[in-house]
Amino acid sequence: MNAFGFEPQQDLATSQGRTGIIHTPHGDIATPAFTPVGTKATIKAVLPEAMAELGAQALLANAYHLFLQPGSDIVDEAGGLSRFMNWPGPTFTDSGGFQVMSLGSGHKKVISMSLADSAPDAADGARPREIYSTVGKSVGKSAGKSGKLVQVDDDGVTFTSHLDGGRRRFTPEVSMRIQHELGADIMFCFDELTTLSDPRAYQELSLARTTAWAQRCLDEHVRLTGERTHRPYQALFGVVQGAHYEDLRRKAVRDLVALRATDGSGFDGYGIGGALEKENLGTIVGWVCEELPADKPRHLLGISEPDDFFAAIENGADTFDCVSPARVARNAALYTRSGRFNVNTAANRRNFGPVDEGCDCYTCTHYTRAYLHHLFKSKEINANTLATIHNERFIVRLVDDIRASIAGDYFADLKADFLGRYYATRSSLG
Numbered sequence: 001m002n003a004f005g006f007e008p009q010q011d012l013a014t015s016q017g018r019t020g021i022i023h024t025p026h027g028d029i030a031t032p033a034f035t036p037v038g039t040k041a042t043i044k045a046v047l048p049e050a051m052a053e054l055g056a057q058a059l060l061a062n063a064y065h066l067f068l069q070p071g072s073d074i075v076d077e078a079g080g081l082s083r084f085m086n087w088p089g090p091t092f093t094d095s096g097g098f099q100v101m102s103l104g105s106g107h108k109k110v111i112s113m114s115l116a117d118s119a120p121d122a123a124d125g126a127r128p129r130e131i132y133s134t135v136g137k138s139v140g141k142s143a144g145k146s147g148k149l150v151q152v153d154d155d156g157v158t159f160t161s162h163l164d165g166g167r168r169r170f171t172p173e174v175s176m177r178i179q180h181e182l183g184a185d186i187m188f189c190f191d192e193l194t195t196l197s198d199p200r201a202y203q204e205l206s207l208a209r210t211t212a213w214a215q216r217c218l219d220e221h222v223r224l225t226g227e228r229t230h231r232p233y234q235a236l237f238g239v240v241q242g243a244h245y246e247d248l249r250r251k252a253v254r255d256l257v258a259l260r261a262t263d264g265s266g267f268d269g270y271g272i273g274g275a276l277e278k279e280n281l282g283t284i285v286g287w288v289c290e291e292l293p294a295d296k297p298r299h300l301l302g303i304s305e306p307d308d309f310f311a312a313i314e315n316g317a318d319t320f321d322c323v324s325p326a327r328v329a330r331n332a333a334l335y336t337r338s339g340r341f342n343v344n345t346a347a348n349r350r351n352f353g354p355v356d357e358g359c360d361c362y363t364c365t366h367y368t369r370a371y372l373h374h375l376f377k378s379k380e381i382n383a384n385t386l387a388t389i390h391n392e393r394f395i396v397r398l399v400d401d402i403r404a405s406i407a408g409d410y411f412a413d414l415k416a417d418f419l420g421r422y423y424a425t426r427s428s429l430g
């Protein structure tokens with residue numbers, strides 16, 4: 001019997017929002033929950049002990065990065081991700097699909113495809129898709145003279161390692177093996193990421209490919225689970241693609257929910273993936289969650305700003321991961337309930353108040369804006385530590401507050417109050 005499961009608890013009366021509990025071999029997650037991202041099995045500049053102290057319930061690491069360094073076999077030998085990184089709680093790994101296709105840069109901005117002249121070929125699936133970097137930074141360097149980085153075909157994806165420039169290949173089976181070796185409680189199927197600029201014909205082709213890959217992931221997952229009985233059960237989530245097309249999103253869910261492995265098992269939960277524009281994030285999550293079974297958890301892959309959490313939760317998502325709190329913190333951009341500000345600006349030089357009045361994090365209860373300003377100006381690495389602790393706590397607490405508001409039936413009031421204050425000045429740094 002596996003130790004994974006989900007218990008829906010309370011529903012919002014007016015929408016699909018809900019609370020629940022995800023059970024994993026490394027502990028429970030009360031949902032909705034925010035899952036901070038420790039890409040390389042570490043939250044940059046912050047120890048796992050501090051992440052636990054600030055209320056993080058689970059962490060998400062990245063299969064692509066850990067495959068390249070240190071190697072998933074080493075994490076396996078260490079006893080799995082949780083033991084390797086000294087995080088006793090639940091962990092997630094993503095499949096590596098996003099990273100092999102975007103190589104860690106902003107997908108929408110740096111990737112263009114050689115599809116303009118190949119849509120008819122793409123539609124019949126005969127010709128592999130090739131992705132080139134156009135304006136990427138690190139991507140540009142490793143692209144070499146040709147600029148060719150990634151080749152997607154029906155079997156998998158061939159890409160160039162951003163570390164050593166060597167060619168590597170991911171298939172659904174390879175992603176499953178890597179994620180089993182990493183040993184996270186929750187894993188995701190290897191899928192193809194499309195961009196919003198891909199034509200509809202390509203979205204259809206890609207979706208069929210992602211569904212076929214999901215079946216292969218499920219089969220390989222069941223095989224590896226049977227082989228690795230010395231390890232705690234790992235849950236596998238199918239990933240819903242389909243861009244901004246309602247019919248494709250709904251079909252994607254129905255197809256995934258119907259998939260079965262040879263032993264009759266299906267997915268333990270579902271991820272909602274793909275390039276989502278802020279304006280239609282809630283709508284797309286809503287379509288998907290209407291089709292998904294209520295007794296399985298739903299994870300929204302990648303999210304960015306505080307209002308996104310309200311939209312996603314209101315429409316039925318249970319967990320979320322996001323690199324933004326840590327990433328913007330390292331650029332001195334800090335969240336407050338009155339919006340985001342940059343502590344590097346001169347106005348903070350003699351500000352001896354906390355980053356955010358009312359914040360209960362370690363940074364706000366021990367340090368001032370003036371001190372953080374000084375650390376950033378002098379390029380001291382503790383600036384990153386203190387800023388990241390605050391931003392991660394801010395988002396963890398926001399989602400905790402939203403969870404409490406669903407349980408206490410005041411979600412709409414919290415949403416209006418929070419968004420009214422957060423966006424009142426529109427002073428955020430974008």
Ligand SMILES: [Zn+2]
Pocket residue numbers: 355356359360361362363364365389390391393
């Ligand atoms: Zn704080």
